[in-house]
Amino acid sequence: MSYSTKVIEHTENPRNVGTLDKNDPNVGTGLVGAPACGDVMRLQIKVGDGGLIEDARFKTFGCGSAIASSSLATEWLKGKTIDQAEAIRNVDIVTELDLPPVKIHCSVLAEDAIKSAIADFRAKQAARRDSVAAVAPASEGPVPHGAAREAQG
Amino acid sequence: MTLQLPIFMDYHSTTPVDPRVVEEMLPHFTKSFGNAASRNHAFGWAAEEAVEHARERVGQLLGAASAKEIVFTSGATESNNLAIKGVADFYRDKGDHVVTQVTEHKAVLDTCKRLEKEGLRVTYLDVGKDGRVDPADVAKAIGDKTILVSIMLANNEIGTVQPLREIGEITRARGVLLHSDAVQGVGKVPFDVQSMNVDLASVTAHKMYGPKGVGALYVRRSKPRVRLVAQMDGGGHERGMRSGTLNVPAIVGFGKACDIMRLEGREESARILALRERLRTRLVGELDEVHLNGSFEHRLPGNLNLSFAFVEGEGLMMAIKDVAVSSGSACTSSSLEPSYVLRALGVGDELAHSSIRFGLGRFNTPEEVDYVADLVATKVRKLRELSPLYEMHQEGIDLEKVQWVAH
Numbered sequence: 001m002s003y004s005t006k007v008i009e010h011t012e013n014p015r016n017v018g019t020l021d022k023n024d025p026n027v028g029t030g031l032v033g034a035p036a037c038g039d040v041m042r043l044q045i046k047v048g049d050g051g052l053i054e055d056a057r058f059k060t061f062g063c064g065s066a067i068a069s070s071s072l073a074t075e076w077l078k079g080k081t082i083d084q085a086e087a088i089r090n091v092d093i094v095t096e097l098d099l100p101p102v103k104i105h106c107s108v109l110a111e112d113a114i115k116s117a118i119a120d121f122r123a124k125q126a127a128r129r130d131s132v133a134a135v136a137p138a139s140e141g142p143v144p145h146g147a148a149r150e151a152q153g
Numbered sequence: 154m155t156l157q158l159p160i161f162m163d164y165h166s167t168t169p170v171d172p173r174v175v176e177e178m179l180p181h182f183t184k185s186f187g188n189a190a191s192r193n194h195a196f197g198w199a200a201e202e203a204v205e206h207a208r209e210r211v212g213q214l215l216g217a218a219s220a221k222e223i224v225f226t227s228g229a230t231e232s233n234n235l236a237i238k239g240v241a242d243f244y245r246d247k248g249d250h251v252v253t254q255v256t257e258h259k260a261v262l263d264t265c266k267r268l269e270k271e272g273l274r275v276t277y278l279d280v281g282k283d284g285r286v287d288p289a290d291v292a293k294a295i296g297d298k299t300i301l302v303s304i305m306l307a308n309n310e311i312g313t314v315q316p317l318r319e320i321g322e323i324t325r326a327r328g329v330l331l332h333s334d335a336v337q338g339v340g341k342v343p344f345d346v347q348s349m350n351v352d353l354a355s356v357t358a359h360k361m362y363g364p365k366g367v368g369a370l371y372v373r374r375s376k377p378r379v380r381l382v383a384q385m386d387g388g389g390h391e392r393g394m395r396s397g398t399l400n401v402p403a404i405v406g407f408g409k410a411c412d413i414m415r416l417e418g419r420e421e422s423a424r425i426l427a428l429r430e431r432l433r434t435r436l437v438g439e440l441d442e443v444h445l446n447g448s449f450e451h452r453l454p455g456n457l458n459l460s461f462a463f464v465e466g467e468g469l470m471m472a473i474k475d476v477a478v479s480s481g482s483a484c485t486s487s488s489l490e491p492s493y494v495l496r497a498l499g500v501g502d503e504l505a506h507s508s509i510r511f512g513l514g515r516f517n518t519p520e521e522v523d524y525v526a527d528l529v530a531t532k533v534r535k536l537r538e539l540s541p542l543y544e545m546h547q548e549g550i551d552l553e554k555v556q557w558v559a560h
Contacts, residue, residue, distance in 0.1 A: 003471065011471055017539055034557030035503035035542060038465055038482055038491070042541035059541040063467035063482070067539065 003064055004098035010068035015075050018057040020044040025128050028121025030113040039066045039106065042115035045077055045085070047121060053077050053085060058113075065103040069093050069110035077114065082121070088114055158475045164360075164455055165309050165337060166479060166516030170406065171362040171515070178364065181402035189389060189399045200401045203418060207408025215335075215354060215371050215410040216345035224391045225404055228368040229336045230525050232355035233260040233303075236332045237394065240301045240353070241268050244330075248298035252329075254278040254286040254315075255497045256308050261334055264450030265303075274298075283448035284498050292323045301330045306354075307338035309495040310481060310510055312456025313446030314342050321350030321527075330379060336360050336368075340414030341422050341453055346371055352379050358403065363410030367403035370394075421515060425528050426454035428522050429513050433457050435526035440533055442546075446481075446500055446508060448506030450542045455513040460504040463543035464536040469509060473531040476525050481508035503552070 003011075007141035020027045026047050033040040039062030048054040058070040072093055077085050090107035094097070099107055161169070181203060189204045191197025208220040217223060226232045241251065253265055255277050265275045276294045278286050291302060302324050307314045317333060324331040332353040338344055339356050346354055357368035372394065373379045387396025437443050442462035456480075461469060468484030481492030482505070491505035500508075511525070537543040542552060 011468070014539060020545065031541065032558060035506070035552060036501070036557070038467075038502075038506040040541055040557070055449075059539055059544060061463060061468075061540045061542045062465045063473040066465075067468060 006097050007064055007068040007099070010071040010097070011064040014058075014067060014071045016055075016078075016147055017059060018072065019059065020046050020057050025124050026121075028117040028119070028124065029151055030116025030118075030120060031114045032116050033062070033109050035061065038062060039109060041066065041070045041109055041113040043073060043110075043117050044071060045117045045121060047082065051081055053080050053082070061105065063103075064107075065087050065097070065106040066074050066109065069099075069106045070113060073095060073110045073114055082118055085114060143145065154525055156520055160476045162511045162513060162517065162521075162525060163477045163479050164517075165312075165510065165512035167359050167365065168357075168362045168514055169516065170364055171413060171414060174406045174409045174516075177403045178406040181405050186558070187401075187402075188375060189401055190388065195500075200399075203401060203405050204399055207404045207411075210408035210412045210415075211356070211369050212371075213339060214415045215356070216347050217297050217371055217373060217412070218347065220305075221372060221392070222371055222374050224370045224372055224394045225399060226368045226370055226395055226406075227366055227400075228359070229334065229355045229357035230260040231395075232357070232368050232370040233258070233332075233334055234264050235381065235384050236353040236372075237261065237264045237301065237303060238268065238384050238396070238449060240330060240379070241273055242382035243380045244300040248300040250276070250296060250299040251301045251303065252272045252276045252278065252291060252294045252299060253303045254280055254305075254492045254544075256280055256284060256304055256311075257303065258309060258334055258336070261305070262301055280313075280349045280497055282444075282499055283451070284308060284311050284494075285448060285451060286315055286320075288316050288319040288323055291320050292327075295323070295327050295329055299327075301332060303332040303334070305337075306333050306335040306344055307342060307453050307456075308320060308447065308494060309337050310492060311458045311498070312337070313447040314338060314451040314453065317351065318349050324352075325350040330377070337453060340411075340418040341425075341455065346373070346479060352377065358407035358410055361410050361414050363407045364403045367400055367407045369407070369462060380514075404408055422454040425513050425515075425517070427515055428519065429455055429457050429511075431519065432511060432513070432522045432526055433459075435523075436462035439526075439530045444500075446495055446498060446504075457511040459509055459511070459514070460500065460507040461506060461509065461533045462507055463540045463546060464533055465506055466508055469529075469532060472536060473525075473528050476528065479510040479512070481510070 022029045029044045031042045041060045043058045045053045046055040056074040058074050060067045060070045090111040093107035185199045187196030187200035189200040208223045210218040211223045278290050280286050304315050330352045333351050335354045336357050340361050352373040354371040359365040385396050390396050444460040446458040466480030481495045491502050495505040
């Protein structure tokens with residue numbers, strides 16, 4: 001099987017390889033795939049105060065197409081809102097990288113990784129709001145639940 | 154000498170034709186082009202003489218008692234089909250059971266599966282962690298209705314050499330025929346149909362620096378005389394066992410390739426073994442978590458099958474694209490399943506996905522080996538920097554205990 005020039009380019013010069021602090025409340029981490037299946041992607045997003053994704057990083061165990069799919073995903077994620085990021089579809093990756101049918105699962109995995117990172121980010125934000133809501137009444141006296149939520153943003 | 158890229162290190166898949174072989178083949182395309190079955194003119198006689206000379210040479214390499222025991226075919230797949238189906242058909246009255254093992258080539262396994270559909274019983278023996286079948290298991294599997302045992306000489310993926318001599322003693326004592334797919338091992342490790350009691354052996358030219366599209370089946374003619382039912386109907390060539398006009402230039406080339414192997418194989422194997430060990434010791438020395446698949450001791454000299462943990466095989470192949478190798482990763486196959494051979498050894502799927510097969514051969518040089526060792530070490534390190542699994546491993550996370558979401 002021959003690879004498209006874009007896949008080769010991404011695998012030779014992968015963008016945004018690295019690790020963000022997974023304990024940072026503004027970082028969402030998605031870890032998808034399984035070693036036994038031959039591909040594992042870890043994709044992380046860091047969301048700024050304005051709600052924009054200010055950084056995205058990945059590490060991938062997999063074939064060239066899997067590496068290229070996740071590399072491309074991190075490029076696309078930067079500067080997007082969460083809603084825009086959520087709208088990225090695997091077919092967009094297939095088209096951009098010119099993936100053959102047998103490699104479509106790589107793009108599916110990349111979409112899953114994006115969704116998983118977003119879900120993790122949202123869960124952290126929700127947990128943080130809840131903990132603030134739970135802590136707030138004790139420290140600041142009786143405050144309605146909704147108000148704490150508001151205050152947290 | 155300057156290094157020529159790309160480098161071929163996939164000699165188990167095929168080999169280039171030796172220039173000495175090509176030279177001997179050439180006249181048979183143009184000048185001496187006769188049909189070896191033409192019995193009434195000089196062109197036919199010349200072709201027949203060339204074929205018989207080649208038959209002698211092939212027979213000599215295998216240790217055949219007579220050149221008449223060599224049946225030319227289109228290659229090893231056909232030879233395996235002819236041996237197993239031919240025996241099963243001929244000896245149907247005597248028995249209906251065949252014994253083989255799980256890491257055989259698909260040409261053997263799928264032939265057996267076809268016969269199972271037709272009512273034959275087949276025992277597929279397991280292999281040990283080193284890839285070898287236990288001769289005691291062969292002895293146990295043979296029953297009253299067993300007509301054939303088929304065990305390869307050496308495996309095409311992991312290079313593991315099977316204990317054929319021990320198995321031959323068992324089959325001979327029990328009066329059961331022994332077939333061996335000897336494609337990968339002939340000329341490279343000791344093989345001799347007489348001392349090993351092999352009754353049928355499949356070989357092919359293109360794995361030993363001959364042309365593609367020609368092979369042979371050794372069929373013993375005495376003690377015991379092996380009978381086959383032909384699998385192709387036609388003009389009754391090759392003593393009725395394989396009809397079809399003989400591919401004279403290819404057969405001539407095959408004969409020459411066998412002759413070179415017989416005369417130079419031993420010396421060549423020592424040289425190739427030294428190259429392989431140079432590659433292995435460098436890679437194992439420079440990288441952590443590199444695993445050898447298959448037996449170290451009982452191994453083809455040119456075979457090095459390594460799993461580079463935390464790096465996926467196809468990804469690595471792409472990173473070293475100037476070097477032609479092969480991988481047991483699912484991604485390199487159309488089935489999306491990792492290598493069944495590595496699975497049979499008990500190699501986990503994750504390490505199977507990380508496997509690379511280096512196949513060294515006649516035309517590899519020490520310079521090439523050093524280049525490949527440097528390149529592979531560099532790229533494995535780079536891909537590990539890219540691998541979430543390597544990071545997790547370094548953090549001390551047991552990857553076996555992670556709840557992965559299979560997809």
